[in-house]
Amino acid sequence: MQLEEALRLLDGDLTARRLVGMSLDFPRVFERASELSARYASKLLCRSLDVLHVASALELRIERFVSADDRQIALARECGLAAREVTAGRA
Secondary structure, eight states, X not given: OHHHHHHHHHHHHXXXXXXXXXXXXXXXXXXXXXXXXXXXXXXXXXXXXXXXXXXXXXXXXXXXXXXXXXXXXXHHHHTTOOEEEOBTTBO
């Protein structure tokens, strides 16, 4: 039941162009993630998925980075991204 609702909402966001599909150069993302990890992981205590998400955002040259994860937000900001933190019930 939750999966169907999530997929319906995702489809609506794609149709309304609130979200768009994009292609990633995964070898480049992993290379950038490795660089970010070496530079920031011990300082910010960020985890592998935090680093991969931010590396992907940097490679895609996104305009806005939104997350509910404190470590992801800290890393995104350190990397110069305009980052917005959200919590449950607030977007």
